[in-house]
Amino acid sequence: MKIIRAKDYQDMSRKAANIISAQVIMKPHCILGLATGGTPVGTYQQLVEWYNKGDLDFSEVTTVNLDEYRGIAKEHPQSYWSFMFQNLFNHVNINPSNVYLPDGTNPDSAAEGARYDAIIQHLGGVDLQLLGIGNNGHIGFNEPGVAFELGTHCVDLLESTIEANKRFFEKKEDVPKQAYTMGIKTIMQARKVLLVASGAAKAEAIKAACFGPVTPQVPGSILQMHPDCTLVGDAEALSLI
Ligand code: PGA
Numbered sequence: 001m002k003i004i005r006a007k008d009y010q011d012m013s014r015k016a017a018n019i020i021s022a023q024v025i026m027k028p029h030c031i032l033g034l035a036t037g038g039t040p041v042g043t044y045q046q047l048v049e050w051y052n053k054g055d056l057d058f059s060e061v062t063t064v065n066l067d068e069y070r071g072i073a074k075e076h077p078q079s080y081w082s083f084m085f086q087n088l089f090n091h092v093n094i095n096p097s098n099v100y101l102p103d104g105t106n107p108d109s110a111a112e113g114a115r116y117d118a119i120i121q122h123l124g125g126v127d128l129q130l131l132g133i134g135n136n137g138h139i140g141f142n143e144p145g146v147a148f149e150l151g152t153h154c155v156d157l158l159e160s161t162i163e164a165n166k167r168f169f170e171k172k173e174d175v176p177k178q179a180y181t182m183g184i185k186t187i188m189q190a191r192k193v194l195l196v197a198s199g200a201a202k203a204e205a206i207k208a209a210c211f212g213p214v215t216p217q218v219p220g221s222i223l224q225m226h227p228d229c230t231l232v233g234d235a236e237a238l239s240l241i
Contacts, residue, residue, distance in 0.1 A: 001210055001223060001224060001226070001229045001230070001231055002229070002230045002231070003210065003230075003231045003233070003238070003241070004230060004231065004232045004233075005233065005235070005238055006232055006233065006234045006235070007234065007235060008234050008235065009042055009198045009199075009234055010042060011234065012042070012043075012196060012197075012198050012232050012233060012234045012237075013041075013042030013043045013045065013046050013196075014046050015232045016040070016043040016046075016130070016194060016196045016232045017043045017044075017046035017047050017050070019128070019194050019230060019232070020032065020043065020047060020128065020130065020194070021047065021050060021055070021056055023127060023128045023192070024056055024057070024058065024061060025056075027127060028057060028059075028060045028061070029060040029061070029062070030061060030062075030127040030128065031061075031062050031063070031064060031120075031123050031124065031125065031126050031127050032061055032062070032063045032064075032126070032127065032128055032129075032130070033063070033064050033065070033066065033126040033128065033129030033130060033182075033187075033190055034063050034064070034065050034066070034084065034088070034130055035065070035066050035130045035131055035132050035140075036065070036066070036067070036080045036083045036084065037132045038132075039132040039196050039197065039198050040087075040130060040132060040196060041087055043130070043196065044087045044088040045087075047088065047092070048088065048091040048092060051091070051092045051093070052091075056092070057093065058092045058093050058094040059093050059094070059095065061094055061098065062098040062099075062100070062123055063084075063089075063094065063098065063099050063100065064100045064101075064116075064119065064120055064123070064126060064182075065080055065081075065084060065100065065101040065102070066129075066131070066140040066141075066181060066182050066187075067080060067101075067102065067140045067141045067179050067180060067181035067182065068080045068081065068101045068102040068103070068104045068179060068180050069104050069176040069178075069179050070104050070109070070154055070176060070178040070179050070180055071104060071105075071176045071177075071178060072104050072105075072176055073104065073105050074101070074103075074104065074105075078168050078169055078174075079104060080101055081101050084099070084101070100116075100119055102116050102152060102180035102181075103115075103116075103180075104176075104179075104180065106180075109153065109154035109180070112152070112154070112180055113151060113152040113153045113154065113180065113183075114151075114152075116152040116180070116182075117151040117152050117186060120152075120182075120186065120189075125189055125190070125191065126189070126190035126191065127190070127191050127192065128190065128191070128192045128193075128194060129187060129190035129192070129193045129194065130194050130196065131187070131193060131194065131195045131196070131220075131223075132195075132196055132197070133195060133197055133202060133205050133206065133209060133220045134160075134161065134164065134205065135160070135164065135201050135202065135204075135205055136158070136160055136161075136205065137205045137208055137209055137217075137218035137219055137220045137221065138161065138219050138220070139184070139187060139195075139219050139220045139222075139223070140181040140182050140183075140187060141155045141157065141161070141179045141180075141181035142155070142181060142183065142184055142187075142219040143155060143157075143158050143161065143219070144158075144216065144217045144218065144219060145216055145217060146183070146184060146216055146219055147183075147184075147216065148184045148185065148188075148216060148222055149183075149184070149185050150183030150184060150185055150186075151182070151183045151185050151186050152180060152181065152182050152183055152186055153180070153181065153183055154178055154179070154180055155178065155179055155180075155181055156177060156178055157175070157176070157177055157178060157179060162175045162177070184219060184222050187222075188222060188225070188226060191228065192228045192229075192230070193223060193226050193228065193229040193230070194229075194230050194232065195209075195220070195223060195229065195230070195231045195232070195233075196231075196232050196233070197231065197232075197233040197234070197237035197238075198233065198234045198236070198237050199234070199236050199237055200236040200237070200239065202233070202236075202237040203236065203237055203238070203239045203240045204240065205218070205220065206231070206233060206237050206238060206240065206241060207240040207241050208220075208221060209221050209223060209224075210223075210224065210231065210241055211241060
């Protein structure tokens, strides 16, 4: 794993956006795997800024998102579909028909997982997968203990994840209890992985993911086995390594 040290959140966002920009410039019809959460927001803002300057063109880019809550429609303001449009897609020239997320309204979880993996396979696989990491080491919604060999599947969210995500909802009871997520297998099949981390709350997870044993107890630790993974973290997130 290549580790890039950033000074602060803004510097992390800029460095991560640089790596994504390089991907889009080198391969304009690339498949970007994207992530939601607080960490990548600054990265998306930076990409929008460069797009507005005329330095980036998303017209041929296709995106596949890591995960989506189960049980809410994409139009729900807290769906990851809405997040992606609010933070990136509404502000750049991406073709909305080239944007993919799991369908949180599909009640058949096996069918939804298979459908989503088939889309990724049909697209030829992900060129660059952006990832955040949870305080507990999760990637996507792959919580500690997950089997590494899973493709896209349905998960029950842990209490700690519901707690961490309740800030986006009016009240905790509104946070969905399940989600569809790319599995570790899906994530590991991406040709490149870009992990972003910011803040002291991530320091233990980053230490365990980068230098601890590779174990399902720390889902992010599998990234040690990825042939082309880059971590961009700010000083606080990297303070223990
Ligand atoms: P965050 O979430 O970016 O909101 O901290 C990251 C994650 O849980 O994967």
